[in-house]
Amino acid sequence: MPLDLRFGADDLLRIRFAISPLCETHEALRTLRRAHRHAYHLPWLRRMRETVAGLDLSPLWLFMPYPSPGYTPDFLGRPPGSPLAGFDEELARLRATDPGVARAEMAKSLACTPGAAGSPAGRAALADPARAVQQLADVTERAWHALLAPYWPRLRALLEAEIAYRSRQLAGGGLQRLFAGLDPRLSWSGGTLTVRTSAEFAQLQDLDGRGVLLLPSVFVWPDVVSGFDPPWQPTVIYPARGIGGLWTEPEADAALVRLLGANRAAVLAALDEPASTSALAHRLGLAPSSVSAHLSVLRDAGLLASRRHGHQVLYARTPLGGALAAGR
Template sequence: MLRYLLTEDDVGAVRFGISPLCELGLSIRAIADPSRFPLQVGWLRRTEAARERLDQVALLALIDERGWTPDFLNPRPSSPLTRLDDELAALLAMPAEVFRDDLVAVFGQVPDVFAGSTTRALRRVVAALGQLWETCFEPYWPRMRAVLEADIVYRGRQVSQSGLSAMLNGLTSRISYDHGVIEMRMADPRPRVRAVGGDGLTLVPTMFTRRGSAPVGDGPPMVLYPARGQGALWETERVANPAAVAAILGETRASLLAALGDPASSTELGVRLGVTASAVNQHLRVLRDAGLLVSTRYGRSVLYLRSELGTALLTSRAG
């Protein structure tokens, strides 16, 4: 059990971040045991051939039989706009003792593949992660990032509408919050209590955790939780539409309107509905100009959400 203790000041310092390096590190768990990550079967299938060309010896040496990875693969992101190049540069510049200590904390020793020169071991880790990114993540990152950003927008709406407690208690069944205490049920049997203090708490949505996780060691307070909407990322979605609305708007626009009860980007919607990104953007502009959608920019993405008028149209026609 891990407990984070928050004061009133700490509650105001809860923030969100996105970390490409966290996604890389956590994805090794799906690569090592695909059966535990059914929502990412689409990604695993699409990247199967590319993964055969990777340094899998180094990658799989970064995970143990429990699915734990060293904390240097889970850096605390400073914002939702964190760049992988910056994270890999920081990893490469990591002090040798931190690298070794993080490995020992997970494996009880430094794995044989990383024994000897720490500089050489770090270079191999960074090179293997860079190859994993270029071949298996970069082609799909816009889609993944859109899901992660939409999740953050959704959580922000929860805080504004229902408060921080409701948002934290809705992250995952493994996490609960009550009277300034966040409890995480962890595979690690050791009870750990960490006062957030002035460090702040960072919440990180991810595609590659099922029930939530946190750093193995005593690093800065951070919670990684499963992002909403990831299950629809790799499969075409067919949204059932009220026939009258589809007759007025057309099947695709009615599908978009029905799908946008939660924020989403045009990239994510294109994947979900099996429509090209350019076509989705044209339809979204028409729906927004008609007042049926609203849009907001979040980081590099524009997120769309059904307006009150759009919801009223669906509701009235469905009735």
């Protein structure tokens, strides 16, 4: 059913993008439960099989209704305070959740699953919400380090490239073009953003000057997630572009290898989307210093261009570099 987010004049000034490693951690956990729907992430799921077997995720599963749609407490995936928040920063905010807010949201979540509120774990969480918050944060932290942290440079590079692409759409075509291209389940008309979600009833939310946060995600596919009542900023979590090739390794054309050398050709081939030195090094299994040297040579040859994005420098192929990588 649709969720209509109704914008006022002030809300148009408060549209922002961000990346959330905390949100990605929880979306990755949902992917574990919906593996049959996630062909894109099968390589990651196979790698994680033994790791997951050693994790006790039951405290989090309690508040992630499945298989029927339901409510997960907003404080678990609260909107990040800064565009490029680190996991430690977000985890600290999670640990600082007000126990009263946590209890109300946990009760709402438990009500979605018959018998959950009356289970020993459900009763314990509602009786001591402050302790429950810390337990949920502990489980989230272990899941992050086991499942996502080893791959975060690759994931972050894809998400940063997504935001850069959407920023160009906004600059070239305004909100109409931005929202039309984000996802087929999003539409913009008459100052209202309509999000078609898996919720069982239609909803209308006036943004009241809070604006909206657009949060690209690797693991939310094939869904779009939205909501967040006050005090949280309304948020739309949508699938980022490029996840189809996320777990495949780039292969350089043989002729390109002969021209540039194996490693330099691999760097050029890997730049289907803008990426940083560290992200490329992680993806290609090369030393950052080696990748940095290759990037400098390719840029000096006119095959790459660089620009600063936040605290990082992103590299992208020029038209000449793109033609070489495509074998034209």
